[in-house]
Amino acid sequence: MAADALSATRPPASRPASPLRRLRRALDRHWYGWAMVLPVVIVMAVLVLYPLGKGIYYSLTDANESNVARHIGMNHIPATYHMVWFKNYADILSDGYFWGRLVWTVVWTVCCVTLQVSLGMALAVMLNRRVRGRAVYRALLIVPWAVPAFVSVFAWRLMLNSQYGVFNSVLTHLGLPAQDWLGSPTAMKVAVVIVNVWIGIPFNMVAMLGGLQAIPRELYEAAEMDGASPWQRFTGVTLPGLRPVTATVVMLGTIWTFNQFPVIWLMLGQTTDDSADILVTAAYRLIGSGVSDYAGAAAYGVLILAVLLAFSTYYRKQINRGEAVS
């Protein structure tokens, strides 16, 4: 019945257009749009698709620095690497080392993003009210973000130095025992999380401040009229109002933190063990020294990309579902 009604509204039957003709018609009608998009498509292809494809290809070979082709002055060396298909992936995935690092990478990302977002939100809420010296606070709170990451990391490392650092000299002056801040695997993990949270708060704060200012004041006034407590106003008005911003910030934060190389590498450098290494620093330690293992590095890169793609797909779905409900 319904099907009949539908077919009745359809225009008189026409032959289905062949794909070629449809393409030509689309080009005739939309050539201008295609021409406008073309530069972006080319740039994307050169900057993103080509390297990505090449990386995936290398991850299926045994390419390294000694067997790829090079022409250096008088030395012409031909390529001698071969396809090994999924051997690199099998090697990495069958090694317990990868899984141990993946677990810590996930723990590290969850800890950092949770703390960055919640502390950033708390500071934003505080600074969104009229407080004296608000501009000064805002400027000061931006500092960790404005300073280059390597400078902050080295400063933290100096402060945490167990023999000549400022924290321990304060402690010993107060008669308390000195601490080995970077001594054990747990201490190292706590230290890198603290530093990364410290670096990441300003971005979250600024983003949240923007989000807060977009929430209409009338909503708060209405809530107050209805006798909502400050906490109820926060959970009932602020949190839902911030959702678009938090969704984006959590997504970005997760991707950045998952691949946060400098904080961990510069903080713990080369004379600590690998217990605080996340996937990217572990990969660098394994394949970044000596004769570079391009294939292994590419396989690691593809695996990291796969994890992040799976996460962002899942996360987007969750967000969309949440929006559809609310």
Add this chain to the structure above:
Amino acid sequence: MQRRIAASALAVAIALAASACGSSGGGHGQSASGDPSAIAGTITYWDTSDATAEAPAYQALIKQFEAKYPKIHVNYVNVPFANVEQKFKTAAQSGKGAPDVMRADVGLVDEYATLGYLAPLDGTRAVADTPADFLKGPEQTAKVNGKTYGVPSVTDTLGLLYNKALFKKAGIAAPPKTWQELISDSAVIKQKTGAYGTYLNPDSYFLLPFLYGEGADMVDPASKKITISRPQAVAALAEAKKVYDTSSMKVDFANAYDNMQTAFKTGKVAMLVQGPWSTADDFTGSAFADKSNLGIAPVPAGSTGHASAPTGGHDLVVYAGSGQLAASELFTEFMTSTAAEQQIALKNGTLPARSSAYTAKVLADPSIAGFRPVLDTARPRAQVAQVGSLFTPLATAYIKVLQGTETPQQGADDAAKGFKSLLPGYSVG
């Protein structure tokens, strides 16, 4: 037929032109003859010496070179030692931004040469000047598969540096000759002076004296064996752990090198296994305001009774892709001449790689005089292209052993596993 002759004639002409280009652009193979003052061009030199303590001596030398050969301009770049390996390889591989001449750690020459990044220097001006004059150890490090790829500039090894005043206060007459003696001396020093015996450097390069002292090594290239998990090597790791537990100040692993230097310079630590490059820094500290307070001895011996440390140092190497080979070779010759090495030794206290540079004046330097005899017991590292990469898995394993999260046997097995993935064709055993 006619056409084929023309084609082959053209090919010959192209080949001739190409070879002519080769010799005029590079001057390779013939550059040892001819008038050096006719050579002109701009070359880039990457120096990896310490930017504040050592670099001025090299810059002064470069000024002299430019004064002698006014047609050549040298573009001096100081690259931190820790970053140079990757930086050079990235530039060399892509062919963009690589220097013409570089100061390379002797441990890296093998790798660079095997990868095709270095120009062979046999028969060129760079080594024209009395090659027999070079000390045997450094000379060996510059050769790969029988060809010369570097010219030794400075050499070094590890020795035992000690604070004479602390030893006197503790009533100890001579530096320890074995690790066992180092442990017992440390106990006396701690008791009598309050200073720690040592500050163990947790970097894997500094594990080598322990390994050599037990008759062990990382790998055996001759039989293609990974030897780091043999009983002797495990014993070396256990010995290092024992020294750490009994005699060392607690190591801050994230800041190990700097803290070690500060502790030694300020008299908080009595002995260090260190190289001659560190003495210039030591002399800036309160404990060595009087330079004669610094004692230098060979590294302690292991249970075999044999004491040995690796041959270190730096060679000058020429990039194979350099467009200025003739000028680069001339520059390399100048910077490694007897006069130049003498001048560097006097200013920096590092050890020359030429025997003729050890003049009475050079040997009067306390650091050089102390290290010169130690040099005779030094031995080269295993000659494999990947030797630089092997130190990474070894360092991680060594640190875990020192921290006590792994036993010496577990650490050795971990290192062997790491080596295996870096050395195709090698077997563990």
